[in-house]
Amino acid sequence: MSHLKVEGLSIDFGGLRAVDKLSFEIAPGTIHSIIGPNGAGKTTLFNLITGIYAPTEGRVLLDGEEVTGLPPHHLARRGMCRTFQNLQIFDRMTAAENVMLGRHLQETTGFFSHLFRLPAVVAENARTRERAVQLLDHVGLAEQADTPAGSLPYGALKRLEIARALAGEPKMLLLDEPAAGCNAVETQEIDALIQSVAEGGVTVVLVEHDMHLVMNISNHILVLDYGKKLAEGTAEQVRRNPDVVAAYLGQQADAEAAHA
Amino acid sequence: MSAWLMQPRTGGLLLLAAVMVAIYLAAPNNFYLDVAIQIGLNAMVVVGLNLLIGYAGQISLGHAGFFGLGAYASAVLPVHLGVPPLAAPFVGMLVVGLLAFLVARPVLRLKGHYLAMATLGLGLLVFMLLTNESQFTGGPDGMAVERLRIFGERISGKDWWYLITCVMLLLSVWLTLNLIDSPTGRALRALHDSQIAAQVAGVDVARFKVIAFVYSAMLASLAGSMSALYSGFVTPDKAGFLHSIELVIMVVLGGMGSTFGGIIGAAVLTSLPQFLTVFAEYEHMILGAILMAVMIFLRRGLLPAILDALRRRRLS
Amino acid sequence: METFLQFLFSGLTVGAVYAIVALGFTIIYNASDVINFAQGEFVMLGGMCTVFFSLWGLPLPVAAVAAVIVTSLIGVALNKLAIEPARGANVVTLIIITIGASIFLRGLAQVVFDKQFHRLPSFSGDAPIDVLGATLTPQSLWVMGGAAVIVVVLWYFFTRTTFGKSILATSHNRLAARLVGINVELVLLTSFALSAAIGALAGILVTPITLTSFDAGTMLALKGFAAAILGGMGNPLGAVVGGLLVGIAEAMGAGYLSSEYKDAVAFVIILGVLFVLPSGLFGRRGTERV
Numbered sequence: 001m002s003h004l005k006v007e008g009l010s011i012d013f014g015g016l017r018a019v020d021k022l023s024f025e026i027a028p029g030t031i032h033s034i035i036g037p038n039g040a041g042k043t044t045l046f047n048l049i050t051g052i053y054a055p056t057e058g059r060v061l062l063d064g065e066e067v068t069g070l071p072p073h074h075l076a077r078r079g080m081c082r083t084f085q086n087l088q089i090f091d092r093m094t095a096a097e098n099v100m101l102g103r104h105l106q107e108t109t110g111f112f113s114h115l116f117r118l119p120a121v122v123a124e125n126a127r128t129r130e131r132a133v134q135l136l137d138h139v140g141l142a143e144q145a146d147t148p149a150g151s152l153p154y155g156a157l158k159r160l161e162i163a164r165a166l167a168g169e170p171k172m173l174l175l176d177e178p179a180a181g182c183n184a185v186e187t188q189e190i191d192a193l194i195q196s197v198a199e200g201g202v203t204v205v206l207v208e209h210d211m212h213l214v215m216n217i218s219n220h221i222l223v224l225d226y227g228k229k230l231a232e233g234t235a236e237q238v239r240r241n242p243d244v245v246a247a248y249l250g251q252q253a254d255a256e257a258a259h260a
Numbered sequence: 261m262s263a264w265l266m267q268p269r270t271g272g273l274l275l276l277a278a279v280m281v282a283i284y285l286a287a288p289n290n291f292y293l294d295v296a297i298q299i300g301l302n303a304m305v306v307v308g309l310n311l312l313i314g315y316a317g318q319i320s321l322g323h324a325g326f327f328g329l330g331a332y333a334s335a336v337l338p339v340h341l342g343v344p345p346l347a348a349p350f351v352g353m354l355v356v357g358l359l360a361f362l363v364a365r366p367v368l369r370l371k372g373h374y375l376a377m378a379t380l381g382l383g384l385l386v387f388m389l390l391t392n393e394s395q396f397t398g399g400p401d402g403m404a405v406e407r408l409r410i411f412g413e414r415i416s417g418k419d420w421w422y423l424i425t426c427v428m429l430l431l432s433v434w435l436t437l438n439l440i441d442s443p444t445g446r447a448l449r450a451l452h453d454s455q456i457a458a459q460v461a462g463v464d465v466a467r468f469k470v471i472a473f474v475y476s477a478m479l480a481s482l483a484g485s486m487s488a489l490y491s492g493f494v495t496p497d498k499a500g501f502l503h504s505i506e507l508v509i510m511v512v513l514g515g516m517g518s519t520f521g522g523i524i525g526a527a528v529l530t531s532l533p534q535f536l537t538v539f540a541e542y543e544h545m546i547l548g549a550i551l552m553a554v555m556i557f558l559r560r561g562l563l564p565a566i567l568d569a570l571r572r573r574r575l576s
Numbered sequence: 577m578e579t580f581l582q583f584l585f586s587g588l589t590v591g592a593v594y595a596i597v598a599l600g601f602t603i604i605y606n607a608s609d610v611i612n613f614a615q616g617e618f619v620m621l622g623g624m625c626t627v628f629f630s631l632w633g634l635p636l637p638v639a640a641v642a643a644v645i646v647t648s649l650i651g652v653a654l655n656k657l658a659i660e661p662a663r664g665a666n667v668v669t670l671i672i673i674t675i676g677a678s679i680f681l682r683g684l685a686q687v688v689f690d691k692q693f694h695r696l697p698s699f700s701g702d703a704p705i706d707v708l709g710a711t712l713t714p715q716s717l718w719v720m721g722g723a724a725v726i727v728v729v730l731w732y733f734f735t736r737t738t739f740g741k742s743i744l745a746t747s748h749n750r751l752a753a754r755l756v757g758i759n760v761e762l763v764l765l766t767s768f769a770l771s772a773a774i775g776a777l778a779g780i781l782v783t784p785i786t787l788t789s790f791d792a793g794t795m796l797a798l799k800g801f802a803a804a805i806l807g808g809m810g811n812p813l814g815a816v817v818g819g820l821l822v823g824i825a826e827a828m829g830a831g832y833l834s835s836e837y838k839d840a841v842a843f844v845i846i847l848g849v850l851f852v853l854p855s856g857l858f859g860r861r862g863t864e865r866v
Contacts, residue, residue: 073463077462084457105462114442115438116438121443
């Protein structure tokens with residue numbers, strides 16, 4: 001059974017159809033990339049899948065169950081987590097606290113235990129913190145654990161978001177341009193990170209502009225253009241698809257030519 | 261050991277207790293003790309309100325309404341329903357908590373200025389109710405409050421009330437600091453910075469806003485009850501718009517998101533008018549000018565500004 | 577029917593004042609994102625200055641013009657001395673600065689003028705006009721007419737003059753406005769002056785009916801803010817509709833329910849509207865972008 005199934009999904013923003021009757025499936029434990037030119041509807045699709053927008057029509061099924069229109073925190077309970085293209089960081093919290101928040105659903109103590117600071121809360125705080133520091137170490141931010149997140153550089157925040165998303169032990173992780181603004185070395189690190197996450201059995205859905213990264217690690221690629229599916233398949237299939245070359249890669253070639 | 265002392269929950273509470281003892285010993289007469297009690301009662305409200313405004317980022321311009329309801333609970337319940345004065349504050353707190361819980365969800369769905377308006381409206385409705393239902397509340401002139409008795413002993417002296425206020429304030433601060441350093445506190449701070457990221461991480465944002473709202477309302481109610489029992493008299497002004505605004509100013513003045521800052525804000529704003537009375541008719545102009553100046557030059561609030569200055573001195 | 581009409585007239589009269597106060601909130605909010613709680617003080621200053629200028633010997637029309645000018649200057653000073661230095665501070669901090677300003681201005685009025693209630697003579701006598709069985713005072717007509725003129729002039733200014741349009745542009749995107757060469761400081765200054773001026777005008781028009789005193793501004797600021805929120809903060813049409821609705825709700829509440837709860841009616845309606853439409857009647861309803 002597919003991990004995520006999208007059927008005829010559409011959303012209108014005041015007459016403009018940002019995502020148009022989109023259907024696709026994502027198999028468990030794979031890396032699934034969504035690519036397309038700017039404005040193709042990739043981030044909107046993420047927002048639809050993660051419950052931030054309610055679709056105008058269509059359905060989203062997670063593990064075969066319909067989850068269309070469920071709010072994000074319900075989807076989180078079903079093992080879905082994501083990062084954001086234009087960062088959503090808790091600026092006034094430290095890096096460690098950002099990741100600790102990511103373990104919200106793993107924390108089991110209740111309000112009254114918090115209020116009276118029962119020993120269970122102290123122990124839980126320590127456990128959460130320990131796991132958060134491990135994850136920060138995993139993304140290379142252990143040194144900055146107690147730095148206010150608002151003062152970290154952009155590349156570090158990208159990785160902090162990934163650490164926070166991983167903290168929730170997701171079964172499906174959606175990454176919105178994790179390598180944007182990162183240099184070649186950082187991109188390579190993120191590449192390795194994503195692969196290791198997928199090897200751990202997590203389904204990864206990736207929106208990314210870095211074609212090198214996408215072609216390298218994706219099991220499956222979905223190409224969007226103007227909110228519609230342009231092509232779908234393995235890296236090789238997509239690369240050879242004439243429509244894709246015309247609409248997207250060609251465009252990028254133009255851009256690169258203009259750049260050079 | 262020193263790290264343990266630097267923790268707000270330990271060092272901060274100890275320091276607060278020490279200041280309380282020092283004030284008691286140094287106060288030359290009952291007038292100062294009276295001001296200190298007023299400060300303590302306002303500080304209790306501010307500590308809770310700070311959780312809502314400073315930590316969770318949800319403004320309320322109506323918390324005096326909850327304070328007023330608490331105050332009238334200890335006035336009305338014993339007279340009209342025969343509730344013993346000692347139980348009235350707690351009954352009031354439960355009723356206010358329930359009321360806050362019922363309105364919290366629709367109100368806290370609102371954002372920014374709309375939230376400010378809705379809370380302001382709620383506060384004003386409470387004020388109008390207290391002013392106009394004079395058969396229960398004595399109307400605009402207010403009503404007398406039956407004195408508190410514990411084991412038949414009448415609790416009315418300043419010393420008694422100073423002790424009670426200090427204990428309750430310390431307790432409120434302790435509970436609030438506990439909340440802040442817990443998953444609840446992290447969820448509140450997170451939803452302040454990015455509601456969406458908090459939701460995606462599994463935080464039921466609406467639920468946590470409700471928690472902060474109800475918690476702060478109940479603290480306000482308790483402080484209101486205590487203030488009524490202490491002064492032996494209540495008037496609707498306690499629930500009025502100006503008192504709501506004063507409470508928010510205390511939070512911001514002391515430093516949003518700083519529990520001890522809020523106490524400093526309460527101390528400054530409660531005692532300032534007492535000292536400004538020497539300026540007679542210029543009192544309001546000076547108060548307004550001080551408020552503007554502090555907010556313009558120390559926009560993060562008094563305590564954060566003081567801590568920054570101390571840190572800079574240590575570094576240099 | 578007559579009583580209904582009577583309540584409607586009185587509702588429209590106070591509503592017109594609320595609408596102008598709400599427009600004052602809107603103009604400043606659009607130019608600077610600041611909710612100016614000293615807006616009610618402008619109305620108070622308009623009335624009080626006119627009263628005292630004429631007591632000091634100026635003829636009423638001259639006193640009124642002088643009052644508008646003085647209030648505008650105070651508005652400009654407020655912007656220069658309190659709002660601009662605090663640029664970039666958080667919204668709640670800015671609100672508290674304007675509350676500080678309002679306490680200051682109230683204190684100032686108390687020192688410069690006094691603590692008494694004052695009235696102005698009605699502009700065209702007190703002979704009531706009969707409209708379908710209900711009576712309307714000439715001063716009510718002055719208030720409604722004056723408010724209507726203010727609205728039309730503002731509309732013309734903001735949509736038909738280059739400078740007015742540049743203010744609107746600034747409210748949509750400050751950075752872009754700066755880039756195309758709009759003088760943003762001048763826009764802010766004008767907004768505060770304009771907002772103060774219309775507040776003062778409303779104060780002058782309504783003083784013969786409601787009297788004025790140094791502390792008359794607080795309640796007006798509350799009602800104006802409520803009206804602006806009801807209409808949808810930032811929307812001028814919303815401000816006018818919101819103001820009239822609050823005024824009418826109040827008058828109907830006072831007439832049909834009880835005068836004690838007249839304010840409650842307006843606030844209950846506002847709460848009800850916000851629960852259904854969280855950004856007011858005409859507010860921008862945007863999807864959150866992430």
